[in-house]
Amino acid sequence: MMDQTVSLERDSLILIHAPTGRDARLLQELFQNASLRSHVCLSVDDLCREVERGVGTIFIAEEALAPSAIESISAVLQKQGAWSDLPLLVLTVGGEPTQAIRERLARLEPLGELTLLERPLRSDTLVSAARTAIRARTRQYEVRRRDAELQLVTDNVPVLISYIDRAQIYRRVNQTYSEWFGRTTEEIVGRTIQDVIGEPHYTNAQAHISQALDGERVSFESQLWDKSGLLRDVSVSYAPDIALDGTVRGFISLVQDITERKRAERALRATSDRLQFLGELGEVTRALTAPEGVMTIVARMTAEHLKASGCFYADVESDMDTLTVQVNYSAEGSGGVVGAYRLSSFCPGFTADIRQGETTVIRGAGREQEAEEGSGLFHALGVEALVCCPLVRDGKLTALMAVTQMAPRDWTVAEVELFETVVDRSWAYIERARAQSELRKSEQQFRTLADTIPNLAWMAYAGGEIFWYNQRWYDYTGTTPDVVEGWGWQRVHHPDSLPSVLEGWKHSISNGTPFEMVFPLKGSDGSFRLFLTRVAPVCDNFGTVVRWFGTNTDIDEQKRTEDALRRANGDLEEFAYVASHDLQEPLRMVNVYTQLLLRRLGSEVTPQLSEYAGYVSTGVRRMESLIRDLLTYSRTAHDDDEEMSGSADLSVALRHAIASVDARVQETRAQITFDSLPVVSGDEGQMSHVFQNLLSNALKYCKNEETPRIHVGAEHSNRDWVVSIRDNGIGFSQDHAERIFGLFKRLHRDEDYPGTGLGLAICKRIIERYHGRIWAESKVGVGSTFYFALPDGNHG
C-alpha cells in the first residue's frame, strides 16, 4: 500500500516536458539560475516514469498534451494517493486556449492542481510559479510521510484500530486488525462492520456503535472470534470523530485482546475463592469438639463449594473392608448412603486404589465402570461421579471421604486437588476435635478430683489466663470467680512477692516450662499463709502447651514446724556441746586430786587404796570418752555447708584412720588390706572418723587366738559406692545388726570390751548426713562386715 520512499531531492524536482522549440532548454537554464533543480523529459513515458519516482512540479507545454499523453499522465497521477494534488503548470501558446485543449485539461483537473501560464513568459513569473508549486508539493509529501508514519505506528500497535464512518463502513484499519481476521486491509476497508465481524458480535456491539455515532465515547468488554475460530476476550473502545460543526463523521474503534488478562484474573479469583473457602472451613470447625460435628460441617461446605450433589465421610473398620458412612450431606436432602457397606462390593479397580491410599476419581460410573462388576452399586446409591480420598494411617485404611455427583461430571484437576486438601485438613480437624474432646473429658475428671483434694488448684489457658479454680481456692481466699479469673488472682498476693511471682510465671508461659515457687497468699480473714505453688504445662500430641494445671499447697504449718525443729535441734546441739564441756571439768578435778591425794599419802598408800584409786581413774576415763563421743555425735548434726559441698578421697581418709589406730595394730599384729577407694562427696575428716570407728571395732572385737585380718573394699553398684570393712573377729548375732547403730547400744560388758556405745551411732549419723546408708552383716565366731553406701555424686 505504501509508496516507496521519496527522497527530499525529488520533493523539489521540476519536470519539464516541452518537446518542441527551445522552451525546455530555456526553462532549465532559468531554473538553474534560480537554484531550482529541474529535469527535462523528452517523452511522455519518461515523464510518467519520473513522476512515479517523485516530483515537485511539472512544467508541460500545451502542445505536448496530445490525447495519448493526457491518458498516460492521468493514469500515473491516479496511482498517487489521496494525499497527492500535484501542481501542473501548463505553458499555453497565448490567448484563449482552444476548445480541444480545454477538454484535455479538464481531464487532468481532478488529478492535480492545474495552472495555465501564458507565453511569452516572464522569467520571474516562471520562477515564482515554480517555487509556489514546489512549496505546495513539499507539503503534500510531508502529509504523505506523516500518514505513512502513522500507519507504521498503528500497524505495529497490538490493538485492533479501525476508522469507521457514519455508514458503519471501514475507512481504515491497521495491520493488527486485518491480521486478526486473516484478511488484507483491502478486504476490510470499504466493507461494513456487520460484514467483517459477523452477525452475532455485531448484534452485541450494535448498541455501543449507535452510542459512538451519537458522539459518545464507549468502552465495553466483549468476545470476538479470531481467524482460527477461537473466541477471545476483548476490550473495545469507540471514540467518535466529531467535525467542527458537531456532526459525527464516524468513530475510531480500538479493540484489545484481553484473553490472557482475563485468564489470570479468573485463576486469581479461583485461588482466592479456594483460600477463602479453606479459611472458612478452618474457622468454622475450630470451635467444634465432636468429630461428627466437624465432618458434618466439612461435608456440607465442601459439597456446596464444589456444587456437588453430596459429600460423605466413612470410618473403615479394622478389617479394612467394612465402612460405615457416618456423615452424609446431600444437596437434595436425600442422605441415602448413611450406613455400613463393604468396600469389596464396589468395583475392584476402585477398591484397590482406595486401599492403597490413592485418591480415586470417577467421572461417570456408567461409562467407566460399565464393564466392571460392582458398578451397579454406584447406581444404586445414585452416584454417577465421585472423588474419593482415603485416610491411610500406619499402613492401614482407617477412613475415607468422598464428594459425589448424581450425574456424570468431569472433575477438574483443581477440584480434585481442592478436595484432597479439604480431606487432608479434615483429618487434622478431626484429630484436633478428638484431642479437645479428650482434653475436656480429662479436665472434667480433673475438676472432680481437684475439688476433693486439700490443695488449692486451678487451670489456665496456654496464655496464662486462669479459667477455673477449685472450691478450696474460693474457700480459702474468699474470692469469687468474676474477680480472680484471668489475671485477677494478683489481688490475693502480697505486694512484696507479686513482682517475682509474675516474672517467674510469665517466664514459664513463654517457655512452656513448669513453675515452682513458695509465696504467701491472702486468706479470707486477711492474713497471709505460705504456699508452695507448682504449675505443670499440659501439652497436646504435637508438644504445644494447651493448658496449665496449678496447685497451691499450704506449707505455712510445715514451714513453722521446720523452723521450730531447726531451732530446737540447734538448741539441743548447743546444749549437748556445752554440757559435755562442763561435764569434763569436775571429772578432771576428780582425777587430778585423786592422783594428788595418792602422792601426798606417799608411803601410806596401801595396795587396796591403789586399787580404789584405779577404779576412780577408770571411771573417769570412761566418763571422759563418753563425753568426748557425745560431743562428736552432737557436732556431726551441724549442717556445715562447707563440709557438705566438699569431696572426700576415701583412700586418704582410710590412710588417716589406719594411722590413728596404729598402736592397736602393733599390739594385735593385725593385717589390714584395702582396695583402691573412690572419691565421694563429703568431708574427708568425717569419713576418716567413720573408718577409724569401724577399724577400732574390728581391732577391738578380735579373737585372741587368731591374727586379726581386716579388708576394706569398694564396689560400684547402681549409682552408689558401697564400701565394706570385713574382719575375722568374734562377730555377733545378725539379730543385733540394726540395734548396734543405736545410741549407747552395746553388746558387751565394758569390762570385756570397753566402749561408749556411741561409735557406730556417730558413723550412722555421718553417713546419713551425706545421704548414704550403713549396715552390718555378721556371724558369731566367723566375723563381721560393715558396709556403707554413698551416692557416687554423678547424678546431681
Added chain:
Amino acid sequence: MDKALHILLIEDNPGDAGLVREALREHNIPFEMALASDGAEAESYLSRMGKTIDAPCPDLILLDLNLPKVGGHEVLASFRAHPLCTLTPVIVLTSSNAPRDRELAIAMGAARYFRKPSDLPDFLRLGSVIREVATEAGIAFGGSAFERGKSAPAFAEQEMARGNSPGFRTGVRMVGPCTGLRTSGNPEG
C-alpha cells in the same frame, strides 16, 4: 631470801588454783600470788593495782578464760589497756580447746595457751611453763639468771632507757606461734 615471782591468778575454780600452787611448788618457784576468782574481781584488782598494798603490779598473769561475770578475753583486754600491764606476760589457762578461743588469746598477746590436763603430772608441768615465760620476759626471781631485787617493771624502764622500746619486745612476743607462742599442757590437745 629469794625474790618471789608476783603472780596474779584469775581463776574461778579453787581446785585449779590449788593445782597452780602445786605446780609452782613442784618447780621450786618462789611466788606471791593474788587470786581473783572471777572477772569482776580481776577488774577490781586492776583498778586498785599499784595504789594499794594488797594489789601489787604482777610480774605475770595466769588467766582462766571461762570466767563468771566478766569473760576472760575481756579481762585480758582491760589488763592490756592498763599502762603498767601492757607488757606483763599472760598465760592463758583453759579447759577449752576451741580453735576460736586459742586464736583470740594469741591475738591478744598471750604468751602461752595452757590447756588444763586431767592428769596430775601433766598439770604440774605448768610450773616449767611459768618459769619459761618469766625467763623469756626477763623477770628476775629466785633462782633466775637476773640480778636480785630488780622488779620486772623496773627492768622494763631500764630497757627503755637503753633505747629499746617496749614495743620492740612486745613485737617479739606477739609475732605469732612460730616465734615462741606455743601451747603447753595436755599434748593430746
